[in-house]
Amino acid sequence: MxxxxxxxxxxxxxxxxxxxxxxxxxxxxxxxxxxxxxxxxxxxxxxxxxxxxxxxxxxxxxxxxxxxxxxxxxxxxxxxxxxxxxxxxxxxxxxxxxxxxxxxxxxxxxxxxxFPESPKIIDSETVNINRTVLKELIKKTSFSMGNQDIRAYLNGLYFEVNKDNIIVVATDGHRLSIGEIKQNNNLASQKTVILPRKAVSELNKILEKDGDANIDIHLSENYFHLKTDNVTVVSRLIDGNFPNYAQVIPTNYENTAIINRQEFLDNLQQASIFVEERTKGVKLAFKDSQINIFSHSERGQAKARVTVKNFNKETDIAFNINYLISVLEILTTDEINMVLPSENSQSCLLSSIGDERYQYVVMPMKI
The missing domain is CATH 3.10.150.10 (DNA Polymerase III, subunit A, domain 2)
Structure with missing residues (x-):
């Protein structure tokens, strides 16, 4: 023929x-x-x-x-x-x-x-979501996914669908991204799935294209099924129990600093020139309503300073500089909240002021 x-x-x-x-x-x-x-x-x-x-x-x-x-x-x-x-x-x-x-x-x-037959999807729950909202949820969380981690459940994006919201979470064990949107979902009970990293990548490409304003997602025990006007994605799910992400989110906001996002980002990007290749560590020294930023490598060192509001305690803390930069690049507001570790929590929480839809947890490190 x-x-x-x-x-x-x-x-x-x-x-x-x-x-x-x-x-x-x-x-x-x-x-x-x-x-x-x-x-x-x-x-x-x-x-x-x-x-x-x-x-x-x-x-x-x-x-x-x-x-x-x-x-x-x-x-x-x-x-x-x-x-x-x-x-x-x-x-x-x-x-x-x-x-x-x-x-x-x-x-x-x-x-x-x-050629392999398409999988049969049965007993699925259907969620209708705005295309732009789904694209943003994935973009603003998926960068924290694990990559070839021995713990398979970290190498994907966690979706938690409740009657009144959708929560998307990614973590590699050192940082964690959470996105939440409020919407009514016609579900009998909570539905949770872990979408593999490769499927997330393909989904990102598809959502970047123009298409239907709203999309149906079908969630079954073993499969994630999404259909747009002319593209269909069917992916197996990662089998495993996703970590209890709520446990690492600080609940004590006493140590909260307000920081100019762009100034903080610019200074960290300059400091990243001089970080050790293995650790990527940067030291932040909070004192007198300022952050003193220190980084060093065998080629040299960098020192920078950023003014903060609402926090005048003295404390030193170190992070993987790339984790901080990736969060600050995703956040969009002029000022951000940075909740520092306290007696009850060892993690650091970053979020936009006035926008609680996205929260980012970064674990400190020793350098």
């Missing part, structure tokens, strides 16, 4: 699903994209057996066909061609021939019956 598609019809959905394809998959067919044409709609599917992505687009052709082809080879062939370029696919039993302009390519194909 022969079919024709334009680069404009094929490239966008292919770019949407290509991120799931591994360089060295466990099964050869997982390096392929499943291409389906039916009712003038093109649907592309990729999977790594943990995450499955579908992207659809209306096309001109009336043909009905399905076939698999090496995903990364295909995108390398078409990505630099003009949108109006016509791509001809000649589909045989074990080969796909591609003709475009004056070039031709021969690629292997597999039987579509060998």
């Amino acid at each position: 022969n079919i024709q598609l334009t680069v404009g019809e094929l490239l966008e959905p292919l770019q949407t699903v290509i991120g799931v394809v591994e360089n060295k998959p466990t099964l050869p067919i997982l390096s392929h994209v499943l291409i389906q044409l039916k009712d003038s709609e093109l649907t592309l599917t990729t999977t790594d057996m943990e995450i499955e992505l579908h992207a659809s687009k209306k096309v001109q052709t009336q043909e009905e066909v399905s076939f698999t082809i090496y995903a990364k080879d295909l995108i390398d062939i078409i990505r630099k061609l003009k949108e109006e370029t016509i791509i001809e696919f000649i589909i045989e039993e074990s080969k796909i021939y591609i003709k475009t302009n004056n070039n031709s390519f021969e690629l292997n194909t597999f039987n579509t019956q060998d």
